[in-house]
Amino acid sequence: xxxxxxxxxxxxxxxxxxxxxxxxxxxxxxxxxxxxxxxxxxxxxxxxxxxxxxxxxxxxxxxxxxxxxxxxxxxxxxxxxxxxxxxxxxxxxxxxxxxxxxxxxxxxxxxxxxxxxxxxxxxxxxxxxxxxxxxxxxxxxxxxxxxxxx
Amino acid sequence: xxxxxxxxxxxxxxxxxxxxxxxxxxxxxxxxxxxxxxxxxxxxxxxxxxxxxxxxxxxxxxxxxxxxxxxxxxxxxxxxxxxxxxxxxxxxxxxxxxxxxxxxxxxxxxxxxxxxxxxxxxxxxxxxxxxxxxxxxxxxxxxxxxxxxxxxxxxxxxxxxxxxxxxxxxxxxxxxxxxxxxxxxxxxxxxxxxxxxxxxxxxxxxxxxxxxxxxxxxxxxxxxxxxxxxxxxxxxxxxxxxxxxxxxxxxxxxxxxxxxxxxxxxxxxxxxxxxxxxxxxxxxxxxxxxxxxxxxxxxxxxxxxxxxxxxxxxxxxxxxxxxxxxxxxxxxxxxxxxxxxxxxxxxxxxxxxxxxxxxxxxxxxxxxxxxxxxxxxxxxxxxxxxxxxxxxxxxxxxxxxxxxxxxxxxxxxxxxxxxxxxxxxxxxxxxxxxxxxxxxxxxxxxxxxxxxxxxxxxxxxxxxxxxxxxxxxxxxxxxxxxxxxxxxxxxxxxxxxxxxxxxxxxxxxxxxxxxxxxxxxxxxxxxxxxxxxxxxxxxxxxxxxxxxxxxxxxxxxxxxx
Numbered sequence: 001x002x003x004x005x006x007x008x009x010x011x012x013x014x015x016x017x018x019x020x021x022x023x024x025x026x027x028x029x030x031x032x033x034x035x036x037x038x039x040x041x042x043x044x045x046x047x048x049x050x051x052x053x054x055x056x057x058x059x060x061x062x063x064x065x066x067x068x069x070x071x072x073x074x075x076x077x078x079x080x081x082x083x084x085x086x087x088x089x090x091x092x093x094x095x096x097x098x099x100x101x102x103x104x105x106x107x108x109x110x111x112x113x114x115x116x117x118x119x120x121x122x123x124x125x126x127x128x129x130x131x132x133x134x135x136x137x138x139x140x141x142x143x144x145x146x147x148x149x150x
Numbered sequence: 151x152x153x154x155x156x157x158x159x160x161x162x163x164x165x166x167x168x169x170x171x172x173x174x175x176x177x178x179x180x181x182x183x184x185x186x187x188x189x190x191x192x193x194x195x196x197x198x199x200x201x202x203x204x205x206x207x208x209x210x211x212x213x214x215x216x217x218x219x220x221x222x223x224x225x226x227x228x229x230x231x232x233x234x235x236x237x238x239x240x241x242x243x244x245x246x247x248x249x250x251x252x253x254x255x256x257x258x259x260x261x262x263x264x265x266x267x268x269x270x271x272x273x274x275x276x277x278x279x280x281x282x283x284x285x286x287x288x289x290x291x292x293x294x295x296x297x298x299x300x301x302x303x304x305x306x307x308x309x310x311x312x313x314x315x316x317x318x319x320x321x322x323x324x325x326x327x328x329x330x331x332x333x334x335x336x337x338x339x340x341x342x343x344x345x346x347x348x349x350x351x352x353x354x355x356x357x358x359x360x361x362x363x364x365x366x367x368x369x370x371x372x373x374x375x376x377x378x379x380x381x382x383x384x385x386x387x388x389x390x391x392x393x394x395x396x397x398x399x400x401x402x403x404x405x406x407x408x409x410x411x412x413x414x415x416x417x418x419x420x421x422x423x424x425x426x427x428x429x430x431x432x433x434x435x436x437x438x439x440x441x442x443x444x445x446x447x448x449x450x451x452x453x454x455x456x457x458x459x460x461x462x463x464x465x466x467x468x469x470x471x472x473x474x475x476x477x478x479x480x481x482x483x484x485x486x487x488x489x490x491x492x493x494x495x496x497x498x499x500x501x502x503x504x505x506x507x508x509x510x511x512x513x514x515x516x517x518x519x520x521x522x523x524x525x526x527x528x529x530x531x532x533x534x535x536x537x538x539x540x541x542x543x544x545x546x547x548x549x550x551x552x553x554x555x556x557x558x559x560x561x562x563x564x565x566x567x568x569x570x571x572x573x574x575x576x577x578x579x580x581x582x583x584x585x586x587x588x589x590x591x592x593x594x595x596x597x598x599x600x601x602x603x604x605x606x607x608x609x610x611x612x613x614x615x616x617x618x619x620x621x622x623x624x625x626x627x628x629x630x631x632x633x634x635x636x637x638x639x640x641x642x643x644x645x646x647x648x649x650x651x652x653x654x655x656x657x658x659x660x661x662x663x664x665x666x667x668x669x670x671x672x673x674x675x676x677x678x679x680x681x682x683x684x685x686x687x688x689x690x691x692x693x694x695x696x697x698x699x700x701x702x703x704x705x706x707x708x709x710x711x
Contacts, residue, residue, distance in 0.1 A: 056683060056684055056687070056688075059687050059688060060683065060687060063687055067255060067256055070255040071252060071255045071256050074248060074251055074252060074255065075248075075252065075416070078244070078245075078248050078412075078416065079413075081241075082241070082408070082409050082412055082413075083409070085237075085241065085393075085394035085408070086394060086395075086405035086406075086408055086409055087405060089393055089394065089395070092393060092394070093389065093392070093393045099374075099375030099376070099378070099379060100374050100375050100378060101378075101389075101392050101393065103237060103392070103393060103394065104237065104240070104378060104392060107237075107240055107241065107244055110244055110247075110248075111244075111247070111450050111453060111454060114247060114248075114251060114446065114447075114450045115447060115450065117251065118251070118254070118443050118446055118447065121254070121255060121439075122439060122440075122443055125439060130436060132688070133435065133687065133688035133689065134688075136684055136687075136688040137688050137689055140684055140688075
């Protein structure tokens, strides 16, 4: 957390509830010494609650699109394949090349397609979803730490 | 029953090979047990016992997921179906791979974010309460117990087959001995120990499988057309072996039966709790994704292997011999591997074949250990640990270990009872439960905001009961010579799986339960879901959701800032 404005060693610094005897200004026994600087007030950026955050809405959309597209593509192709196997046996048993029936060829093609689908899923997830999720997680961590400091 | 016929069918398997297998099995059993002891959790730490601290790299975790996923039932069962029915078996293998891919695309990441140790955790994240956890545990055990029985009973048959014994007592002894070994893996090793065994197993299975597949194709000079034609010819079914419809030919609506069976496998296969529990071991959503990529790739590779070996078994041995050795074809994978080497076998080839049998043996051991662990974790964490407010960590771990015993011993006893029946309906039962009860519950509770507790309970309970009611009436249980009860006929639901009715029913019950619980409850759930949406989608930590203690420090450490 490089950009964290409050390094951990700072957490023992006077918080919002100072010690009772420090509440009055300290007596200046040595007038030539400048008065100690007032304890730094923690200024916290105001952020809305997490649930309605627009980042989350964008993430929800990105995730939803990715899930729907990938799931429906995989399932759709397989259902099409099943349907053809069941209801179009003549098409599936016609041979294309090399004496291998179309049905078997379509089945074998699914394996390379699986690898392509995984690669595509990984790439879109890394590019579209991960940065959003990271941002939200960091904000949530900040929120949590802010609440813990109170 | 099988043992006696198997030994005659396996006359080519000579003494030297049997001795070598026996030595290899003993060595493997010893080494894996040692590994479990060495890598088991060394402190009283729940996270370490239940998840292995997310310390596995994505590749290793992915291999462990694939190891858990490819159970002995898939190696032997799918190999058998391919050898006996050709095309339909191959589609079954593809369904298996697709199922894991769907898990990766749809559920893996949110499941990892929502859950902590068990399925009960993932479901109870939104709907806290004991009832949800207890039902989740009950469904976990109901779904996994049949699969454990199949593997345990299969272990006895397989050992008798490989080692060439035919006595019933020997098979029963094998089941008890192996069962004790599997319980110790789960109890001693915890998540990390079993992960190691799964990795060892999958590497061995894929490695030996690739060699065998290459040898099979080499026998046909890499001519796929000739390969499939020979298989079709030796199957006795001719070209029908290479189209759909051989496996489901008996029923009144074979096409519908085929489609619903395959979709049941697709939806149910990867949702079973011993697979989903491996999602929680990854340290972040990104790690889950990487792990699943490895897992799906390994399973796809395995589909290629089992297809080649299955078709190869038919092409080299002939369907009649395979069916004589085992009516379900469970020994086809081994017969195919054996047949590649031809009549006279050199020492190297014997060694290679021993590697195959050892891989299968390890598969049996590891897959049951994973299932016992999933049940035991659920029992300890969801049922016992929530009974009191704050259970000491040491006590919960002891409980988890005793739970492994409490799950394993009944499984062994039941397995000795069912070992001489057809085991196919039990596998189907597990997959149907996964597809009709667990899949709808997970999908709804991770993605549907208004889903209420009533909806969840009615999905889980209703889906399970529907499967349990319909299952005895299906094709595999009675009414045909290959069924589990060949002499009786109470086959009133003329399909192979119950999926056609129970999957829509499971989803419908969840919807009905939610609607019936009223608008106020729905809105309440909606607010609650929105409060933790950041958690489920991004793995973000919110203090008020009450789970930070376990995941925050770890996430923070691992996530690249």
